[in-house]
Amino acid sequence: MGNARRELLGADRLVLDIEDRPGPPPLRFETADGGRLLLRQSGRPLLLGRSVGSCCPDLHLHRLAGYRPPLPPLRADRQRSSVNWPHEYARRLEAATGTPLSDGRWELALRTGFPPGIWDEDFVREWPGGRLGLYCGGGWHGVLPLRPLSPPDSGRVKAQRKHVREGTAAPVLLWWVTFLDGWLLLDGHDRAVAALAEGRTPECVQLTRLPDGDKWQYGAEQITKAHEYHLKNIAARPPGPGTERGRAALERSYGTALAELPYAVIPTATSPLPGGPPAWDALAAAAMFQFPSD
Numbered sequence: 400m401g402n403a404r405r406e407l408l409g410a411d412r413l414v415l416d417i418e419d420r421p422g423p424p425p426l427r428f429e430t431a432d433g434g435r436l437l438l439r440q441s442g443r444p445l446l447l448g449r450s451v452g453s454c455c456p457d458l459h460l461h462r463l464a465g466y467r468p469p470l471p472p473l474r475a476d477r478q479r480s481s482v483n484w485p486h487e488y489a490r491r492l493e494a495a496t497g498t499p500l501s502d503g504r505w506e507l508a509l510r511t512g513f514p515p516g517i518w519d520e521d522f523v524r525e526w527p528g529g530r531l532g533l534y535c536g537g538g539w540h541g542v543l544p545l546r547p548l549s550p551p552d553s554g555r556v557k558a559q560r561k562h563v564r565e566g567t568a569a570p571v572l573l574w575w576v577t578f579l580d581g582w583l584l585l586d587g588h589d590r591a592v593a594a595l596a597e598g599r600t601p602e603c604v605q606l607t608r609l610p611d612g613d614k615w616q617y618g619a620e621q622i623t624k625a626h627e628y629h630l631k632n633i634a635a636r637p638p639g640p641g642t643e644r645g646r647a648a649l650e651r652s653y654g655t656a657l658a659e660l661p662y663a664v665i666p667t668a669t670s671p672l673p674g675g676p677p678a679w680d681a682l683a684a685a686a687m688f689q690f691p692s693d
Contacts, residue, residue, distance in 0.1 A: 403493055408662075411509035414609060415489055417502050424501040426469070428576075429672040435679040437672055438583075440466060440497050445545060447683050458531040458539075458579070461686050466545040468586040469495040470572065475558070479567045485509055488572055488604050498585075499574055504609040506662065509570065511602050517541055518591075518600055521581070524548055527686075531579065538580035542573065542591075549589050551596040559593035568594065570602040577667045607664050 406414040429437045434450030436458070448460040470491045485507040492498055492507075521541025523529045526548070531539045549556050562568035571587030584591060585606070594601040672679055 403489075405489070406504075408506075408508075410483070411485055413485055413489060413507055414662075415493070415500070415505045415507070417500055417505065420501050422501070423670045424499050425497045426499045428667065428669045430669045431672040431676045431679050433676055435672065435676060436460075437679060437682070444682055447679070447686060449683075455532070460529045460531065460543075461683070462527045462529070462545065463686060464527075464546075467497050468588075469498040470586045473569050475562070478562055478569045479565075482569070484570050485604050492606075499606070501668070503611050506605075506607045506609050508605050508607075509602070510573075510605045511600070513600060514540070518595060522591075522595075531581070541581045542584055543579070543581060544584045544588055544591075546588055548592050551592055553589075555589045556593050556596065559590045560597055562590075563593050563597045563599055568602070570604045573603045573605050575605055575607045575664065575667075577664065578669075579667075608667060609662055610665050 403415040403417040403419075406416065408414060425439075425441045427439055429439060431437075434456070436446075436448035436450075437444060438446035438448075443465050444463055445466050446460055446462050448458050450456040451459050470488065489507050492500060517540060521539060523531075523541060523543050526544075529543070531541070531543075551560075559568060568590050569587065571591045572585040573582040574585050575582055582605070587601070591601045
């Protein structure tokens with residue numbers, strides 16, 4: 400489904416620059432007043448969320464059946480082959496439907512380590528409900544599956560557990576969502592369960608949205624203006640070792656800021672929910688009728 404220019408950032412990291420997918424993507428978040436949130440895939444509601452509380456609000460959520468992973472199933476021989484997974488997933492995502500990809504720059508990067516807690520207490524195992532503590536204690540910072548998790552002793556998970564023990568399991572695909580301060584599990588639910596059942600942290604390919612060229616270039620102009628202002632202040636100081644150290648430190652920080660600017664994560668986009676709060680309330684009422692205990 401279309402093509403994208405690729406920017407290679409190393410063996411396990413690349414950027415897709417997409418130009419042929421205008422408008423809201425098939426997998427997208429929509430919002431309405433009152434802290435209401437909806438995730439859709441190709442028009443199908445997948446997740447209803449609402450912020451509750453004022454000082455330290457939680458996001459109460461309810462997920463619906465019907466999520467379709469964007470990547471086709473991986474055969475065992477493909478997992479055992481020598482695959483560069485960020486490049487493999489980039490190729491598959493370019494040809495897939497039902498993804499969050501839209502016009503702009505998207506990074507895919509291999510990630511093998513996470514801070515403590517993300518894959519245990521902040522991995523949402525319950526279904527269909529859940530509650531995310533977003534704003535207190537540094538945010539939620541967990542992983543949210545989009546379909547029910549298979550039991551660790553199910554046939555599909557057992558097959559993936561063998562791959563985990565052999566070191567041939569493909570990474571799971573995560574999408575970093577900034578306003579959740581966490582990830583959606585887009586692909587590899589069984590592989591994630593298998594890794595955890597084997598006492599391992601799942602290896603992942605992380606999908607993040609990066610700033611477009613015109614936006615980060617504007618930021619570079621602002622950083623350059625500030626840099627030139629500070630250089631003038633340093634030039635006005637008496638010459639000496641302290642002044643030269645200050646100038647050198649300023650040049651280093653300027654170079655680092657410019658180098659990192661094109662790869663800074665930007666806020667995840669949302670669209671207005673058609674129909675506003677009444678449409679969200681109708682979907683929520685139907686979901687609660689189906690699952691009255693939530």
